[in-house]
Amino acid sequence: MSMHIMSAYDEELKYLTRRISEMGGLAEQMVAESVRALVNSDLALAQKVISDDTVLDDAERQIGEKAIVTIAKRQPVAADLREIMGSIRIASDLERVGDLGKNTAKRVIAVAGSGIPRKLARGLEHLAELALVQLKEVLDVYASRSPEKANSIRERDEEIDAIYTSLFRELLTYMMEDPRNITPCTHLLFCAKNIERIGDHATNIAETIYYMATGAQPEGERPKDDNTSTLGSVND
Amino acid sequence: MNIMSEAAVEKALDQKMNTVPYKMIGKDVSVYYGEKRALFDVNLNIRENTVTALIGPSGCGKSTFLRTLNRMNDTIENCRVTGKITLDTDDIYDPTIDVVELRARVGMVFQKPNPFPKSIYDNVSYGPRIHGLARTKADFDEIVETSLQKAGLWNEVKDRLQEPGTGLSGGQQQRLCIARAVAVSPEVILMDEPCSALDPIATAKVEELIHELRTNFTIVIVTHSMQQAARVSQRTAMFHLGNLVEENDTDKMFTNPDDQRTQDYIMGRFG
Numbered sequence: 001m002s003m004h005i006m007s008a009y010d011e012e013l014k015y016l017t018r019r020i021s022e023m024g025g026l027a028e029q030m031v032a033e034s035v036r037a038l039v040n041s042d043l044a045l046a047q048k049v050i051s052d053d054t055v056l057d058d059a060e061r062q063i064g065e066k067a068i069v070t071i072a073k074r075q076p077v078a079a080d081l082r083e084i085m086g087s088i089r090i091a092s093d094l095e096r097v098g099d100l101g102k103n104t105a106k107r108v109i110a111v112a113g114s115g116i117p118r119k120l121a122r123g124l125e126h127l128a129e130l131a132l133v134q135l136k137e138v139l140d141v142y143a144s145r146s147p148e149k150a151n152s153i154r155e156r157d158e159e160i161d162a163i164y165t166s167l168f169r170e171l172l173t174y175m176m177e178d179p180r181n182i183t184p185c186t187h188l189l190f191c192a193k194n195i196e197r198i199g200d201h202a203t204n205i206a207e208t209i210y211y212m213a214t215g216a217q218p219e220g221e222r223p224k225d226d227n228t229s230t231l232g233s234v235n236d
Numbered sequence: 237m238n239i240m241s242e243a244a245v246e247k248a249l250d251q252k253m254n255t256v257p258y259k260m261i262g263k264d265v266s267v268y269y270g271e272k273r274a275l276f277d278v279n280l281n282i283r284e285n286t287v288t289a290l291i292g293p294s295g296c297g298k299s300t301f302l303r304t305l306n307r308m309n310d311t312i313e314n315c316r317v318t319g320k321i322t323l324d325t326d327d328i329y330d331p332t333i334d335v336v337e338l339r340a341r342v343g344m345v346f347q348k349p350n351p352f353p354k355s356i357y358d359n360v361s362y363g364p365r366i367h368g369l370a371r372t373k374a375d376f377d378e379i380v381e382t383s384l385q386k387a388g389l390w391n392e393v394k395d396r397l398q399e400p401g402t403g404l405s406g407g408q409q410q411r412l413c414i415a416r417a418v419a420v421s422p423e424v425i426l427m428d429e430p431c432s433a434l435d436p437i438a439t440a441k442v443e444e445l446i447h448e449l450r451t452n453f454t455i456v457i458v459t460h461s462m463q464q465a466a467r468v469s470q471r472t473a474m475f476h477l478g479n480l481v482e483e484n485d486t487d488k489m490f491t492n493p494d495d496q497r498t499q500d501y502i503m504g505r506f507g
Binding site for chain 2: 001002003004005006009075076077078079080081082214215216
């Protein structure tokens with residue numbers, strides 16, 4: 001897109017883009033570290049993730065403030081307005097991703113020492129890998145602003161949902177086997193849910209990028225394969 | 237309860253806008269100043285009881301088009317208009333059309349407030365007098381009062397109607413000019429940058445007025461202020477180098493315009 005006649009306006013928009021990318025990088029790192037801390041029972045790493053979250057919170061606030069000032073000063077329209085509104089939304093999604101990483105990190109203390117079965121840990125790691133790939137790709141799409149790629153990410157959230165559902169079943173099995181597993185497994189269930197939610201936020205971001213680029217909402221329902229809300233019911 | 241989906245509401249609004257009848261129809265309108273062509277086959281229709289904003293960079297032809305709508309271009313030597321413009325069903329360039337009568341039906345407000353050097357009362361009653369719209373003093377009094385009320389000026393000037401119009405503030409003068417235009421009960425009011433000489437408060441008052449006038453009149457406004465076009469109009473037409481680039485619902489025009497040139501212009505980017 002061509003430049004603004006007022007170059008300071010371009011600087012303000014560039015600032016938002018740069019800060020969002022920074023937030024994305026940090027959020028990604030926090031999620032990766034929180035899962036690593038979980039499977040390795042690494043309390044120091046978990047503590048680092050918890051303190052990193054304040055940086056992410058501050059970044060979101062600063063982006064919001066800059067966006068408000070830019071709207072007030074420039075009265076943006078069309079693609080510029082969508083860009084700024086999109087920045088606010090993406091920053092809030094990334095902030096939530098950070099919160100989810102932080103929540104996982106907090107559970108490390110509760111789960112540590114209970115000896116997570118290798119199989120479960122691998123399942124969690126795999127789930128996290130997929131969520132991280134999705135997060136990374138959506139941040140790349142943010143840089144390129146390609147509506148086609150944004151749409152394809154949106155369609156892939158299904159895979160994460162499917163693995164989350166199978167982890168859910170596995171955790172239930174462990175809990176039924178031995179009631180002493182209930183406490184750690186419940187924490188792990190929350191961790192799995194946290195990671196699954198990260199996929200949803202990546203999808204939100206993909207939809208926001210699609211809107212920023214085209215001015216239209218992506219068509220159709222987002223694909224879902226998360227069946228846990230009915231699992232274990234009498235009819236299951 | 238039947239709740240319409242957002243898309244359905246939007247569609248219904250679009251359809252509503254699309255069913256608003258045309259007050260004026262411009263077909264293949266071209267304007268030449270001597271050898272120089274200023275407008276290229278513009279097809280633009282003006283909807284009834286709607287505010288239509290004409291936007292575009294300087295020299296794009298928006299004022300030229302505005303002036304073809306009540307034949308103000310007739311006053312410019314060497315100016316030639318081709319194509320067809322109708323007001324309701326009347327071809328306004330038909331040789332049998334009385335231009336004075338046309339301008340009573342299609343009034344105009346200019347960039348700079350230009351009250352006559354007469355009293356406030358005479359400024360408003362002048363049009364009705366020359367068009368023979370009233371006879372008795374009581375009739376004139378009524379026209380002056382209702383016109384000033386429609387222009388939102390009555391309360392500010394009712395006690396000094398005999399003072400000169402030129403003694404008012406800029407914003408009041410502009411509203412006086414609008415009252416003057418309204419006094420002859422036109423069907424369409426053309427406004428050529430009516431707020432460019434006014435401060436933000438006076439501008440807001442004129443914009444509020446434009447919004448209210450829409451119920452009784454069809455309004456076409458030329459403005460350099462994108463925000464003003466966005467605030468007051470329901471339809472927006474973008475001109476560039478004598479061509480009509482895009483005409484659309486104002487909401488669409490300022491969120492997601494179809495044409496790249498519109499996009500660049502309203503966002504203040506290099507085209």
